Amino acid sequence: MSRFNESVIAIKIAQRSVKRNKLQSFLIIAIIAVPVFLVSALLTLDASTKSTVSEQLKYELGDAVAKYEVQYSPNKNLAQNPDLLQLQEIIPDGTATRGELVDIHQVLPKTNLVAVTKTDAIFKTASGIGPISVFLGESWNPAFLNKGPVTLIEGSVPEGSNEVLVTPSALKRFGVQLGETISTESGLEFKVVGTMRDYSTSTSADIVFAMDKSIPNVSGSSSFYYQLSGDSPSWKEVVKLNQQGIAVLSRSVLLNPPVTEEQLLEENSGGASLFAIFSVLLFLVPLGLLPVVVLAGSAFAFGARRQTRTLAVMASLGASRNTLQNVTVTSGIWLGLLGGLSGVVLGVLLVAFFGPSLVTRSFAVQPTWNQYPGFHIPWMFLIILVIASGVLGAVSSYLPARKASRVNILATLRGQRSEGQVRARTGVGALVLLLAGLAVVIFSSMLFTYALNMPKEAVSAYERADGLKRLAVYGQLAGGIITVIGFMVGRGWILRGIRAVISRFGKQFNFAGRDLLFNRSRYAPVLSSVLVVYFVGAMILSVSHGPMQKQAIENAKQQTMLPGQYNYMFPLNNDGAEPTPEKYLASIPSLQTAEYRKNMITQTGAFTNAAVITATPDFYYGAASRDSAGNFLESFNFTMPHVIFNPETVCYSQAISSHHEAFMKEHADVKDWENYINYPPGCANIIEMNRTIVVADVKTLQTISNRVDPNAEQTLTAGGVVVFSRVFDFNGTAKIRWTKESEYSMENNFDSSNASKAVDLKSYVVPGMVSESLRYMAIISPETAAKLDIQAYPVAVLANTEAPISTEVTDELMGKGIWFERFTADDPNALAWLVTWVAGIFVLLATSIALGLSQIEAATDKRTLAAIGAPKSFRSRMVATQAFALTFTGAALGGGVGIAVGLTLVTSASISDLVLPWPQVVTLLLGVPMLAAFIFWVFTPKNLKYEVRQALD
Amino acid sequence: MSVKASILAVLTMGACHGYQLRQEIESRTGGTWNINVGQIYTTLDRLERDGLVESNLTNVDGQTTYRITKLGREEAEAWLTNPLTTGPETKNELANKLALAVTIPGLDIAELIHRQRVQTMQALQGLTKAKRESNLDDPNEIPWLLIADLNIFNCEAELRWLEHIEGTLAKSAARDLNPSQDLLAPAKRGRPARQEN
């Protein structure tokens, strides 16, 4: 007789149980498979976005042995990483320049090089004209063609310099077939002999592949030089070439990377610090795992309860406690492994079929090779994931197993149920935990505020402050978790509360409530699962939404649009070159011209609204209106409105700031403040030479802002101006000052004492609507100009759209001589909805599975109800009520704690104000429970067969 | 069911004349037993001959009163308290016996039933043991087995019936002799007294 044989029989019974209860097993497997699916999909996608050496060789070089690019002037301070075609300064002192680049043919005279130059040119397209990328050079060289970097799709390679290849999307844009001709704006003609895919671009790119030098006078280009034969340079040679300003990708170096310490130049990816990674692992991963463990634990507890009769029989036959535990734990492991395996398989399949689309977020567009080098399966991680699922199954079933092994044989076989009384001590324990959690959250939030405001005299103080801040964040998270655990401990009392509430609604609700309380071991897991999932989801939502929205508004302040919109600026001068005084003078058009342009633009129908805004000329860095001899033009006599920057709002580091002196004293160590120069504390109001829009009439306001703003309109009717600028963020008063251009200079720019005429205008700052173009100081409409007594003239047409305009329309406009600049702003609401959808689906899934399991357990009772004649409506109302009550309570409590923790995190860090995405919150709080109730209502079976109990379970 | 025994049982309560006896027996057995009057007188004669009853002077109407003797009383008690041996005829007799017995005050019915059960159970045990030791495969045993099984089932039936009626019998139905049956009152009917010739 051996322990081994005991285990054998335990395993056999466990396996059989799993097979017999198919629905239950499926649900438990699903609970584990879902999160595993998500994680394995992410891991696989991540692995597929990292290239192997052979992939890099294939796509970057093809058959070539090396690739060169001249990036900087020669400088000993330059180096590169062996696998990245990018030079960096070894000591970042900013001495590297691009002024005098070497001629690579002189550096490598003996090497046979094929050059490919990337530039762009204006082509005539199907609807007009447009700028299209041009790759000049033998991109189709046999060393590249179908060897990795490029693939010929249709047609043949060019044989003369008047023949070109294009990408398929370019073919569409040109509106031609193979064999037809395309031409540049300047009249050069080319015959399209084939279509080609270049893997360094996505499939949405429009590219023309032409022979070298087939388009003259290209500027603003970059050239790659490929070495097709000979020995690829060694690392030593690469280092030497680096110092010449040349970056190199060498086949031999890629295949045998050098093992030097110095080569680890940090990539400018904003690399996460070790601590950040560690904290992610320590905190966010468990936070993500918590719902899974709770769900899995409740699922396994359910499985164990269903097995209790079998376990009782085994105990009556003398099974040892170990054997009994083995049965439950074995089925736990088994189900865990199955769940893990199916999750992994599904995740991998998802990436296999949809990987590229996930990267480009579009089914139509294929990514660049670098975005998705190939379908890679991270075997190690996936195997660990499967094993971890098995372990999770074992761990989650351990406690139920222990409970089950202490089975009271007779009571179980007689089918005795638990009492209807909830033990008092759970209530006490719950209360203690709730208070403890609250205390921790409050204390941590105070700690954070302290760390934020504590005096910092030295760098170490900053580091200590950072450390304290992190501690405070974790404290707040921990406090939230403690509170949620408190709710879980007190779930019996919560069920009592639920029962008390719903029993008031009538007899069948009373019955539903009593059922909840009496069979609470069945329903409590649903409550716990919902609590935890909502806690996590609500916290993420509330932490991310405020800052996201604030950031989006900040970003949108740079352009004249709402978050989520696109903004087009159509300058009224043709070629986009820096405006010269002559050009301005020459282009003082009448309003008729501006009107004409505006009509042309709006006729395309692609714009929701468009406004003609006039602008003052640009005096950026003193580009004043002078004649060719450099004299100020007297005739250029219109006064220029000029705005005073508020020194209070200027960042400390800037010389014009009123805090600058104090700041410099604080940061006597130059190196020190340079590290903070981009993000010094309290430097949210960095002044830049922004484009500022000033509006003095309601019509323009409505056109630009695309919304109703009563405060702004009130200011206008009262005679003030509306200023779209962050600059004027003080006391609601704008100082607009006119100076004579002869008095204008950088020095007295900010000296209000030089004002010849200063006007204080009541102003109103509209958040989110500041333009940023370095071209203009201020933009105003003709009406505003008239009102402020400023002479100005139209410079641009401003238009806002909901979605980007197609190239068809922009080509058409460009064909008519209308160019544009485009800006976009993130839409935080879209992101919030995405988070809501994901959280909502996950919650719905988890709730449905947990409720489904409880319904399986309740099947006998339901059959009895049906057998004694309870109509379907009774049963469905009962289960729908229970579904709603459980989900809503869990949502309110768990979500409430999550939101509270999230908001304290956000406010104590002063990241943003309390902003809750209310539509999303209501959806999650009410929508999901109602949906759950509806689902269970609908899926109540009409007739339940009353089965005489055939066997035990 | 034994008429003799029933007569003796009734007489233990007091003297009766013949016709009265018949009435008492019938009424106390639920009217299910129709006794021939002649049978009663014949039995009475036999009982007197055996010295179990004695007859007294006739009354005015010429009715003879019968009284139980000491011997008769002993026999009556023996019959009442002793269980009946098992047999096919026993069933009805047992039922009537119990029905009668329950109407006689002062009798411990529970004890009666108990004793009967023990007896029947032992019979059952005996039959079963015999069956245990018999050879089921021997064809010669078949007739015996048939009887034995019948008896076994009968025993079981009786035991189950006894258990079943235990509750019924617990409700006392004991009553004394019907007082309207005045022994000395003129009888309406009955055998005229035997002429002492």
Add this chain to the structure above:
Amino acid sequence: MTAEVLIELIDVQKTYGNGENEVHALRGASLQVRAGELIAIMGASGSGKSTLLTIAGGLEVPTSGDVRINDHSLPTLRQKELARLRRQTIGYVFQDFNLIPSLTVVENVALPLELDGMNARNARRAATDSLESMGISDLAKRFPDEISGGQRQRVAIARSFVGPRRVLLADEPTGALDSKTSESVIRAMRKRIDGGLAGILVTHDAKLAAWADRILVIRDGQIVDELKTELRPEQFGAN
């Protein structure tokens, strides 16, 4: 040489509930069963006969008094030892069979042995023997929900026989059987007992009880009667 006492109850009391709700299921019951002896316990519903059996089987703990199986005092045993006793010594037949639905008939019968660590093959062999003695070896590969109630009962009984047990406790083991099948079952049981087991049989069925060596009648928690089997074959015309 008298056979050893394998089952002994000494003044066993069992009370449920407390205060007003106290129920005295057993009030000082005592009995002894020797090897090779089968006793039957008869009584009305609620008389305490099932409680007596569950206490004898170690499934319940007496409020006072001692229970000894194979000279082990059950109330003093630890869980582990009690479990071993169940595996090796006691064969218990429940009123509602209690078979494990995910195991076949032969696996169910073999279960006590496998729980004790016997390897599957040997256990299977012993189980098949037991099934044969109950006349249902053809059901070996079926599952409990594929056979009738009566067949399930016999499987449960076969399970209680399997292996070298010493004590047999049966609660209404023939409730779902017709009289013919009941007789074959009790014959098999009797044969086993004659082989050296001690058995207690709780039953309503007098015919069944008659197979026992002694019949105890229990009423209101006390044993009120004991009927020994007397053989008077001459009364019945046996040869």
